[in-house]
Amino acid sequence: MRSGAWKDGTDTAIPMLPASAQEIVSLALDPEVAVAPIVAIISRDPVLATRVIQLANSAFSASSKEIASINEAVVRLGTGLVRTVMTSTCLSALATDPQIYGRRGRDYIDHSVGTAYLAWLIAENAGEHPPEAFLYGLLHDVGKLLVIKLARQAERYGVVPPAEEDLVEVMGEQHAELGGYLLRQWGLPARLHDAVVFHHAPEQAVDRPQAAAVNYAANRLAHRYGFACLMDDFDPLTDPVFQKLRLDANAVARLDLQAPVLFELARKVRH
Ligand SMILES: [Fe+2]
Numbered sequence: 567m568r569s570g571a572w573k574d575g576t577d578t579a580i581p582m583l584p585a586s587a588q589e590i591v592s593l594a595l596d597p598e599v600a601v602a603p604i605v606a607i608i609s610r611d612p613v614l615a616t617r618v619i620q621l622a623n624s625a626f627s628a629s630s631k632e633i634a635s636i637n638e639a640v641v642r643l644g645t646g647l648v649r650t651v652m653t654s655t656c657l658s659a660l661a662t663d664p665q666i667y668g669r670r671g672r673d674y675i676d677h678s679v680g681t682a683y684l685a686w687l688i689a690e691n692a693g694e695h696p697p698e699a700f701l702y703g704l705l706h707d708v709g710k711l712l713v714i715k716l717a718r719q720a721e722r723y724g725v726v727p728p729a730e731e732d733l734v735e736v737m738g739e740q741h742a743e744l745g746g747y748l749l750r751q752w753g754l755p756a757r758l759h760d761a762v763v764f765h766h767a768p769e770q771a772v773d774r775p776q777a778a779a780v781n782y783a784a785n786r787l788a789h790r791y792g793f794a795c796l797m798d799d800f801d802p803l804t805d806p807v808f809q810k811l812r813l814d815a816n817a818v819a820r821l822d823l824q825a826p827v828l829f830e831l832a833r834k835v836r837h
C-alpha cells in the first residue's frame with residue numbers, strides 16, 4: 567500500500583463510480599439548473615425517485631398535502647436540496663457492497679453525507695459555492711474506500727491481509743492523498759481536488775486554500791457531532807481555521823442546533 571505498487575497492477579481495483587455519477591456531478595455544479603433535467607434523471611432511477619418523494623413527504627417539508635410525483639417533489643424541496651440528495655445517493659452507492667465494506671461502508675456513508683451538509687452550510691459565509699462544497703464534503707474521505715478495498719483483495723496482490731490496527735494506520739496516513747488520486751482517475755472536476763487532499767491540512771493547499779479550510783471545518787464539526795465517528799472534545803472556537811472562516815460562537819451555536827437534522831437527512835439518504 568505504502569509503496570504504491572498496486573497502481574501498476576493490470577486490475578487496479580479502484581472503486582467504480584456509478585454510471586450516472588458524471589452526469590449528476592455536472593448537474594449538481596451547474597449554477598443555472600432547471601427543474602426538468604433534474605426530474606428526468608430522477609425518473610430513471612427508482613431508488614433515487616423513492617428517496618426524493620419520501621423526503622418531500624417527510625418533516626423536511628411544511629405542507630401536509632401528500633406528494634406522489636417527482637416533479638412536485640422537486641418543486642416542494644427546491645432544486646438545491648434535491649441536488650444534494652442526488653449526489654449523495656449516487657456517491658453512496660460506492661460503499662454499499664457488504665462483501666467489501668460491511669458495517670464500515672454504512673458508517674462511511676453517514677459520516678460523508680453529514681460532513682457534506684456541514685460544508686454546504688458553512689460555504690456561503692466563507693465565499694465558497696455551497697453545491698461545490700457539498701460535493702467535496704461528500705468526497706473528503708473517499709480515499710478510505712480504496713484502502714479498505716485493497717486490503718480486502720490483498721491475496722490478489724500476493725500479500726498477507728493487514729491487521730486491523732495497521733489498516734487504520736495506513737488509512738489515516740494516506741486517505742486524503744488517495745482521495746485526490748481517485749478524483750483524477752474518475753475524471754471529476756479538478757477544482758474539487760485541493761479540498762479533498764488537504765482536508766486535514768488546509769494550510770498546505772496551494773490552489774484552493776479556502777475550499778480546503780471549509781472541508782477541514784466540516785469534518786471537524788462532523789466529529790464534534792459524532793456523525794458516524796468517534797465524538798471528540800474538539801473546541802472549534804480555539805481553532806485558527808475556524809477563526810479564519812469567521813465561524814464564531816454564534817455560528818457554531820446555530821450549527822449545533824442544525825446538526826441533528828442534518829444527520830437525520832444523512833441517514834434518510836442511505837436507508
Ligand atoms: Fe479524513
Ligand SMILES: [Fe+2]
Nearest residue numbers: 677706707785
Ligand atoms: Fe472524515
